[in-house]
Amino acid sequence: MTEHTLLALLTQQQRLLDGLMQLITDEKQALIQQAAEELLRLSGTKAELLQALQHNDKQLEAHPDRAQLSQDAELKARVEDAKERLAQCQQLNELNGQLIEHNLASLNRLAQALQVSRNASSLTYNDKGKTSTISTLGNDFSA
Numbered sequence: 001m002t003e004h005t006l007l008a009l010l011t012q013q014q015r016l017l018d019g020l021m022q023l024i025t026d027e028k029q030a031l032i033q034q035a036a037e038e039l040l041r042l043s044g045t046k047a048e049l050l051q052a053l054q055h056n057d058k059q060l061e062a063h064p065d066r067a068q069l070s071q072d073a074e075l076k077a078r079v080e081d082a083k084e085r086l087a088q089c090q091q092l093n094e095l096n097g098q099l100i101e102h103n104l105a106s107l108n109r110l111a112q113a114l115q116v117s118r119n120a121s122s123l124t125y126n127d128k129g130k131t132s133t134i135s136t137l138g139n140d141f142s143a
Contacts (some may be wrong), residue, residue: 002111006060006063006065006069006072006075007069007074007075007078009056009059009063009080010058010060010075010078010082011078012056013053013056013057013060013082014078014081014082015052016052016056017053017082017085017086018048018085019049019086020046020049020053020089021052021085021089021092023042023046024046024047024089024092024093024096025092026038026042027042027046027096028037028092028095028099030042030097031096031099031103034103062105063116090095091124099111
């Protein structure tokens with residue numbers, strides 16, 4: 001493992017958190033616009049960012065001088081800033097999760113309405129007076 005200073009690791013952590021916050025904001029826009037391809041792309045990028053954050057966090061935890069994180073005023077302030085950014089990311093991500101749930105509920109209601117509509121309009125009677133769900137409405141007309 002290459003030796004990194006605590007300040008460099010904290011700076012990297014802040015950059016990663018800034019990137020995550022921007023990505024979550026972009027994700028919200030893609031959810032609002034229902035841009036499926038963009039959501040898939042953002043999901044992959046999000047996973048990579050989270051993995052990088054986790055790796056950086058492990059480096060901070062394993063750093064031999066990590067005690068300075070709670071002793072040095074500048075480092076302590078950066079740690080607090082990173083914690084605040086992470087909390088903001090979590091809050092924004094939770095809001096996106098609620099938006100996803102809302103979209104899924106709307107899609108389910110639409111699917112149910114379409115199913116009811118299809119079933120209601122496809123119920124016909126054959127020449128023997130029996131019901132049939134094969135939709136032939138409008139297929140036998142000729143001008």
